[in-house]
Every structure is written in structure tokens, then in C-alpha cells.
Amino acid sequence: MAKKLLSDAGRLDAEVSVVLTDDSEIRELNRLWRRLDKATDVLSWPQSGAEEAPSPVGSGRTSDTLPDILGDVVISLDTAARQAAVRDWDISDETALLLVHGILHLLGHEDETEEGASAMKVIEEDLLGKPLEKV
16 A cells, blocks of 8 residues: 555655554653643654654655655554554554555645645545545
8 A cells, every 4th residue: 555655756765764652651742742631542753844843753864866755654653553443444554554644744744734634634544545534
């Protein structure tokens, strides 16, 4: 799924670092970087063109001779497990969805508006091959 998403975006050679963690660690990252003191399912930090502080995960290297580093995605497996149970999915399906969601953010998509969230959902459903219900 992630490979198809990157290919469709013309970034097939891009690298994404992925961290699988728990609610405690993602809550701390969310508090430090977004000033939201709560656990979340996925966070992402772009490495190129970012106007905010660099990611706590990646090195932020950019050069013509270095790899195309798209950014970093951090997923809470605790939250993924709860959301998978609500959707009656396997945790691997939920983790795949969260990875796709994080990569979409790295590619510049937003979900703060209804229009942006709808556009992301269409791509996610297409890649996953199944409808998504809110959790």
C-alpha cells in the first residue's frame, strides 16, 4: 500500500522512517510537538519543505546525493489496537491505515477541513480496498 501511494505521488524512491510505539511515548511526542497532552494514533513530520521544527526521529538530511527522505511517521500500537477492535479489523489493517494516513500528511494532505479529510479518506479507502468508518 505505501509503495503504491508513493508511486502514485511520483515519490517511489522516497524513504519514510516508521516508529511503532505505545500511547505513553506518542502522548509525550504529541505534548512536545503539538502542545496536545493526549495520546493519538499517528504523528508525522515532513523532512523537506517543513516550516516547523525538525522531526525528533529523522536526521532531516537533504542533498542531491542523499536519498529522498520524505519524513517520519510514528504510530501508537496501543491506539491502533483499540481502533482495530472498534472497526472489527486486524491490528495489521489498522496499522496499515495509520501508515497511509501519516504518509498522506507527509505528501502535503491535510484533514483539518471537511474537504481535506474527505479527500484523504477516498485515497485511504482505495488503497485499503474497504470502506472506513469513524472511530
